[in-house]
Amino acid sequence: MTRLVGIAAASAAVAALVVPGLALGQGKAPKLADSPSSAFPDRAYLLQLPERRALTASGVTVTENGGSVSGLAVIPPGGAATGAVLLIDASNSMRGAPLQGAMAAARAFLKERKANMPLSVVIFGPDDTVLADFTTDAGQLAASVAETPATSEGTHIYDALIEATESITSQGLRRATVVLLSDGTDVGSGTSLAEAQEALAVTNTRVYSVGLRSPQYAPDTLQAVARRSGGRYAEAARPAELKAIFTEIGADLASEYEVTYRSLLPPQVNAAVSVAVSGLPAAKARYTTPALAISSGGTFDRSWLDSVIVSPYLAVFIVVSVIALLGMALFSGIDARNRSLRHRMAQYVSVPTEEEGRMRRAEVTAMLADRAQRRIEGHRWFQAFERDVELGGFKYSPMGIVGWTLIAAIITSLVVTIVFQSLLGLLAGLFVPLVTRFIVKRRVSAKRKAFREQLPDNLEVLAGALRAGHSLVGAMNVMVEGATEPFKSEFLRVLQDEQLGIPLDDALMVMSRRMDNLDVEQVSIVTRLQREAGGNTAEVLDRVVDNIRGRMELQRLVQVLTxxxxxxxxxxxxxxxxxxxxxxxxxxxxxxxxxxxxxxxxxxxxxxxxxxxxxxxxxxxxxxxx
Missing domain, CATH: 1.10.287 (Helix Hairpins)
Structure with a gap:
């Protein structure tokens, strides 16, 4: 029995010596992933070795479906063509141990990085702070992460990613890796995930996102960024775990090679890629070669342009164009007399600069608009239209909108006439001014409706300010400070009129007509009574608010019934x-x-x-x- 036990122990010892030797001889398998710059037929893969080692094209064998490839090249990590960015969340939720752990993890990352790989260290919150721009200086990088930075409110992850891609572009990197650390989701970015993803794709940048669990943590943002950019996501339950994660990421980047070659496979073929490194198992990947973008010519089809050219209605367009050109030439000849002597002489003694020409064109355009406006501004319809354009907040002037409407009407008439080959199509241009008027009225109605909805709540604020001891004008200032648009801007106009000496009730009556709101007239009457007879204005305003709310309820009932x-x-x-x-x-x-x-x-x-x-x-x- 003792002899059998001895034999078993000896066998176990031999097995313990042999098995590790076999495992060591086989080696851990490398990883293979698509490079962000990969295309077809020029393919590019990122080869992740299990340990650091020198690697050249002679030590790599690449096959596709068992066949050879051409133009094989191996690009080592680092160098001027690739780089990395450390993006560390410095929002208020990271204050204390989380941010200290993040900076310790950054120092661990620096120890593992490739010495010749440019690295940038950035902390972000509502704004980005560059601790170290792209550099290979170990001393500068170490100093940038030596201390724990201050925190601020806001987690603008998408904005930080776009800023990182802009710095990558300015550095001229062919591809890059962003290591992103945050303990929450995006809060307050002015850009979206789609915009950030597009910027990452354009710059061939992937994201390794690291999430630190916290009460406000949501992994969706970090996971989406990593997944869509071709990177990966890791999560730490405690700040102490960040160091190991960053150490692993730094080691991976230091042993990552880019393998490029030209594929010899035909289109629409399932390709099995094998990348073998001497002494290691082969790494595998699959893709499908794309189809060639070749479209059949088909039978001959006469161009639509031929039918337009032979159409008799094309003459309408030509006649209108010739008349417009002749009118412009005639107007230019008449307007030449109005030019100053300096401008007329400058055409013969010197060549005007482009800037002078641009300014002159703007000057002529302004004079034309003023001259045309003086001709029609006496008409009541234009005064009403001008008021609606100003009230609607359009960026174009009333004359500009009228001009573009006329141009659109002419183009619409010509297009409809040519398409339907009927002179009745010229009448289609009559509908364009109606569309313009509808758009203007629609915007004005929306603004007036918003004002009407905000009126009772703000009048309650006005009454409360009066009870607090403010004067009527002072109470209106208090009300305006807490109001939103369009109510705020309209009452600011009232206060400005009052400062110019206009009675407050008259200014309110003007606003009542602008907003087409009878309820404001009640407020105007209240202010006149308060000015002439005094009294409890706050209580009267409460009654006015009750009347306004009752009318609004009745209006909603009518809206439902109709x-x-x-x-x-x-x-x-x-x-x-x-x-x-x-x-x-x-x-x-x-x-x-x-x-x-x-x-x-x-x-x-x-x-x-x-x-x-x-x-x-x-x-x-x-x-x-x-």
Whole structure:
């Protein structure tokens, strides 16, 4: 029995010596992943070796489906073409042990990095702070992470990633790796995940994201960034675990080689890639070669341009263009007399610069606009339109909008005439001003509606400020400070008018007309009574607020009861238009009598009149003023 035990022990000892030797001889398998710069037929892979070692193209064998490749090259880690960025979250949630652990992890990363790999160290919160720009100086990098930085409010992860890609681009790196550490999700970025991902893809940058668990931690952001950029995600439960994670990442980057070659496979083939390094098992990867972008020419098809050229309606466009050019030439000749002597002489004695030409064009444009505006500003319709444009907050002037509307009307008329080959298409331009007017009215109505919704709440603030001892003007200032747009800007106009000497009640009446709001007239009357007779203005404002809220409830009730009619207005108007478009697409010749015969033309005009009339008739029925 003792002899058997001895034999077993000896066998176990021999096995213990042999098995590690076999494992050592086989070696740990390397990892193979697509490089961000990979394409076809020029392929690029990132080869991750299990340990640091010198590697050249002669020590690597690459095959695709068992066949050879051409142009094999091995690019070692580091150098001027690649780099890394450390992005460390310095928001308030990282204060204390988490940020100290992060800086310790950064120091561990520096110990493992490749000496010739440019590295940048950046901390981020609401803003980015570059502790060390791209450099290989070990002393400068060590000094940048020696101390724990201050924290601030906000975690702008997406903004920090875009800033990192911009620095990568300015450095001229062909590809890069961002090591991102945060204990939360993105809060407050001015950019989105899609924008950050696009910037990473353009610069061939991947992200190794590291999450540190905290009460506000959500891994979705970090996981999405890593997954979509071709990187990987790691998570630490405690700050002490960060050091090991960063050490591993630094070691991986220091032993990562880029293998490039040209594939010899045909299109649309499943490729099995094998990368073998002497002394190590082969690394495997798969991809599918893309299809060639070759489109068949097909049979000859006459270009649509031919039909346009031979169309008689093209003459309409040519005539209008010639008239416009002649008018412009005539106007230029008349306007030449108004030029100053210096500008006229400069054309003969010197060559005007581009800047002078640009300024002159702007000057002429402004004079034309002023001259045209002086001709029509006396008309009441333009005054109302000008007021609506200003109230709607458009960036163009009223004359600018009118000018663009006229241009759009002319283009619309010509396009419709050419497409339908009928002179009735010239009438299509008449609808463009209606569309412009609708857009302006829509924006003004939206602004007035928002003002109406904000009025009662802000009047309550005004009443509260009066009870607190403020004067009426002082209470309005308190109200305006806490208000939002458009209420704030409108009441600022009232306060500015009051400072210019206009009575407060008159300024409120002006705002009432601007906002088309009768409730503001009540406030104007209250201010006049307070100025002339005094009294408890706060209590009166409370009654006004009650009346306003009651009217708003009644308006909402009317909106609900008339909803069916409003929907019917849109449906009944859209059905004939959609039917006309449908028949034009399915069987256009069937509708030719409508615009080729006199009776058809009359029917089309009556159809348009009845369609527009029905729209306004239903609109008049369902829009009840309260």
């Amino acid at each position: 909803a069916q009619g409003r929907i019917a207005r849109y449906i009944l108007t859209a059905i004939p238009v959609f039917l006309l478009a449908f028949f034009l697409l399915v069987n256009a010749p069937w509708l030719e009598p409508l615009w080729e015969t006199t009776i058809g033309n009359i029917a089309m005009v009556l159809w348009v009149i009845m369609l527009v009339g029905g729209w306004f008739a239903i609109k008049k029925i369902v829009e009840i003023e309260v």
